[in-house]
Amino acid sequence: MESYQTELLEASKRISPFIHRTPVLSSTLIDQIVGASVMFKCENFQKGGAYKIRGATNAILKLNPEKRALGVVTHSSGNFAQALSLAAKSCGIEAHIIMPENAPLVKVNAVKTYGGIIHQSKSTLEDREAVSKSVMQHTGATFIHPSNDLDVIFGQGTACLELLQDYPNLDVVFVPVGGGGLIAGSAIAVSYLSKKCEIIGGEPFEADDAYRSLKSGRIESNVSTNTIADGLRTQLGDKNFPIIQKHVKQIIRVTEDEIVEAMRLIWERMKIIVEPSSAVAFAALKRESDQFKGKSLGVVISGGNVDLSNLPF
Amino acid sequence: MESYQTELLEASKRISPFIHRTPVLSSTLIDQIVGASVMFKCENFQKGGAYKIRGATNAILKLNPEKRALGVVTHSSGNFAQALSLAAKSCGIEAHIIMPENAPLVKVNAVKTYGGIIHQSKSTLEDREAVSKSVMQHTGATFIHPSNDLDVIFGQGTACLELLQDYPNLDVVFVPVGGGGLIAGSAIAVSYLSKKCEIIGGEPFEADDAYRSLKSGRIESNVSTNTIADGLRTQLGDKNFPIIQKHVKQIIRVTEDEIVEAMRLIWERMKIIVEPSSAVAFAALKRESDQFKGKSLGVVISGGNVDLSNLPF
Numbered sequence: 001m002e003s004y005q006t007e008l009l010e011a012s013k014r015i016s017p018f019i020h021r022t023p024v025l026s027s028t029l030i031d032q033i034v035g036a037s038v039m040f041k042c043e044n045f046q047k048g049g050a051y052k053i054r055g056a057t058n059a060i061l062k063l064n065p066e067k068r069a070l071g072v073v074t075h076s077s078g079n080f081a082q083a084l085s086l087a088a089k090s091c092g093i094e095a096h097i098i099m100p101e102n103a104p105l106v107k108v109n110a111v112k113t114y115g116g117i118i119h120q121s122k123s124t125l126e127d128r129e130a131v132s133k134s135v136m137q138h139t140g141a142t143f144i145h146p147s148n149d150l151d152v153i154f155g156q157g158t159a160c161l162e163l164l165q166d167y168p169n170l171d172v173v174f175v176p177v178g179g180g181g182l183i184a185g186s187a188i189a190v191s192y193l194s195k196k197c198e199i200i201g202g203e204p205f206e207a208d209d210a211y212r213s214l215k216s217g218r219i220e221s222n223v224s225t226n227t228i229a230d231g232l233r234t235q236l237g238d239k240n241f242p243i244i245q246k247h248v249k250q251i252i253r254v255t256e257d258e259i260v261e262a263m264r265l266i267w268e269r270m271k272i273i274v275e276p277s278s279a280v281a282f283a284a285l286k287r288e289s290d291q292f293k294g295k296s297l298g299v300v301i302s303g304g305n306v307d308l309s310n311l312p313f
Numbered sequence: 314m315e316s317y318q319t320e321l322l323e324a325s326k327r328i329s330p331f332i333h334r335t336p337v338l339s340s341t342l343i344d345q346i347v348g349a350s351v352m353f354k355c356e357n358f359q360k361g362g363a364y365k366i367r368g369a370t371n372a373i374l375k376l377n378p379e380k381r382a383l384g385v386v387t388h389s390s391g392n393f394a395q396a397l398s399l400a401a402k403s404c405g406i407e408a409h410i411i412m413p414e415n416a417p418l419v420k421v422n423a424v425k426t427y428g429g430i431i432h433q434s435k436s437t438l439e440d441r442e443a444v445s446k447s448v449m450q451h452t453g454a455t456f457i458h459p460s461n462d463l464d465v466i467f468g469q470g471t472a473c474l475e476l477l478q479d480y481p482n483l484d485v486v487f488v489p490v491g492g493g494g495l496i497a498g499s500a501i502a503v504s505y506l507s508k509k510c511e512i513i514g515g516e517p518f519e520a521d522d523a524y525r526s527l528k529s530g531r532i533e534s535n536v537s538t539n540t541i542a543d544g545l546r547t548q549l550g551d552k553n554f555p556i557i558q559k560h561v562k563q564i565i566r567v568t569e570d571e572i573v574e575a576m577r578l579i580w581e582r583m584k585i586i587v588e589p590s591s592a593v594a595f596a597a598l599k600r601e602s603d604q605f606k607g608k609s610l611g612v613v614i615s616g617g618n619v620d621l622s623n624l625p626f
Contacts, residue, residue: 023336268621270358271587304584311621313622
C-alpha cells in the first residue's frame with residue numbers, strides 16, 4: 001500500500017503541468033438542505049470537461065519515451081475517449097479511439113475536436129477487440145484501459161488528493177462509481193491523507209455492479225444499464241476492485257428520479273453544469289443525509305459534459 | 314466625479330460582509346474562438362444568483378438607522394426583487410415587493426423564499442405606483458429603485474471594481490445594459506481604476522433604448538421588449554443616463570439568435586449557468602470580435618437565474 005501512496009503523489013506532480021487545479025465550491029443553501037457542510041470539487045471545470053484527463057495523462061507519461069512515441073489506443077465512447085485524445089495531443093503523440101459505429105455523432109465530433117483518430121468497430125465486444133488489436137499491430141500503440149489500469153487509477157485519485165489538501169478535515173468524501181477508476185484512486189487518496197476520512201460511493205440502482213460486488217466479494221456484472229448516468233454503465237475490473245474492497249465500506253444506490261433531482265438542485269443552486277453521472281454522488285449523500293448531519297463532507301463533481309438539446313428537465 | 318469614485322470605494326467596503334467576492338473564470342477554448350483573452354466576472358455565483366444584491370445592500374445600508382428600521386419597497390418581478398428581499402433579510406429589516414398580479418409563480422416563490430413581503434398590483438403603471446405609495450404610507454418604508462438610484466448604481470459598480478482589482482490590465486469591459494444601473498456603476502469603476510480601460514455595453518436589438526439614447530442624446534423608450542433577455546427590457550433613467558453618456562462610447566446590439574448562441578457557448582464550454590441577459594455582453598463581444606483581437610477583455614456575467622423547464626435549446 002505504501003507504494004500506492006507514493007505513486008499517487010508522483011502522479012499528482014507528474015500531471016500538474018497538463019491539468020487544471022480545479023476550484024472547490026460550496027453553497028449555503030445546499031448546506032442547509034442536507035444539514036452538513038459540503039465542499040464540491042469541480043472537475044466539470046477540468047480540461048475536457050471531466051476528471052478523466054488526469055488518469056489519461058498519467059498513463060501516457062508513465063510510458064517510456066520510445067513506447068510513448070508510438071501512441072495510445074483505447075475503446076470508449078465517453079469522456080475517456082475525449083480525455084485520452086486531449087492528453088495525447090498535449091504530449092505530442094497520437095491517440096487511437098475505437099468507437100462503435102452507432103456512437104452518437106456529438107461524441108464522435110468531440111473526440112475529433114481534441115485530435116483523436118477514430119476507428120469504427122461493430123458494437124460487439126469481439127469486433128471492438130479485433131479492431132483494437134489491429135490498430136496496435138499496425139502502429140505499435142499501447143492500449144490504455146479507461147478505468148482498470150493502475151496508472152489511470154493513480155491519476156484519477158489526484159482530484160480527491162487536491163480536495164483533501166485544500167480541506168484536510170473532511171469526514172466523508174462521496175464519488176460516483178462507474179468502471180471503478182475514480183473511486184479506487186480516491187480511496188487511495190483518502191487512506192493516505194486522512195486518518196478519519198471515509199470514502200463512500202454513489203451508484204444508480206440501474207447499474208449497481210459495485211454495490212453487489214462489495215456484498216458478494218467478487219466482481220458482479222450489471223444486470224441492467226438503463227440509467228441516465230451514462231458514465232456509470234461500465235463494469236468494475238480486477239485492478240480496481242481489490243482497492244475498492246479494501247477501502248470502501250459503503251456504496252449508496254440511488255434512483256433515476258433522485259439523480260435528476262440532485263442534478264437539478266446543483267444546476268439551480270450552484271449555477272454550474274454537471275452531468276448526470278456527477279450528480280449521483282450528491283444524490284447518494286442527499287438520500288442518506290440523516291447519516292451525515294453536521295459533518296464536513298466532500299463531493300467529487302466528476303464532469304459537466306451534457307447534451308443541452310437533450311436535458312432531463 | 315471625484316465623489317462618485319469615493320462613493321464606489323465606500324460602497325465596496327460597506328457591502329463586503331454581506332456579499333460574495335465572486336470568482337473570475339476563463340476558458341482557453343473561448344479565448345481561441347474570439348481571438349482574445351476573456352476574463353468572466355461570475356456574478357451568477359453571487360448571493361441570490363445575480364449582481365443585484367450589491368446595489369440593494371448598498372442602498373439599504375446608506376439609509377440612516379431610523380429610516381432603515383422601517384423597511385424598503387421596490388417594484389420588480391425580476392432579480393432585484395429577490396436581491397432586495399435577501400439584502401433586507403441580512404440587515405434585519407422588511408422588504409416590500411410590488412409585483413404585478415400576472416407575475417410568474419416561480420418569481421413570486423423566489424421572493425417569498427428570501428423573505429420578501431409581496432403586494433400585488435394590476436399590471437398598469439398607475440396601479441403599481443398607487444400600491445407602492447400606499448405601502449410606503451402604511452409602513453414608512455423607503456422606496457428603492459432597481460436601477461435609477463445612485464446608491465444602487467455605486468453598489469452595482471463594485472462587481473467591475475473587483476474585476477479590475479484582480480485584473481488591472483484589461484483593455485475593455487463588457488456589461489449588459491437593461492435599466493442602466495450596472496453599466497453606470499461599471500463605468501465609474503472603469504474610469505476610476507484604469508487609465509486605458511474602456512467600457513462597452515451589450516444590448517438586444519429588441520430592447521435597444523440605451524443604444525438609441527446615446528445616439529440622440531436623450532432618454533429614448535424601448536419600441537419593443539420582445540427579447541429572451543428578460544432582465545434587459547427595462548428603461549434607462551435620469552440618474553444613470555448622464556453617467557452612461559459621459560463614459561460609454563459604444564453599445565453593441567445583438568440579435569436573439571446571437572444571445573442564445575452566446576449563452577449556449579458559455580454553458581457548454583465553461584460549464585456554468587448564465588441567464589440570457591448575462592449572455593448579451595459576451596454576444597456583443599463575439600459579434601464584433603474583430604475589433605478586439607489580441608486584447609485583454611473582461612465580461613461581467615450578471616446572473617444565473619433561469620427556469621430550467623423553459624430553456625431555449
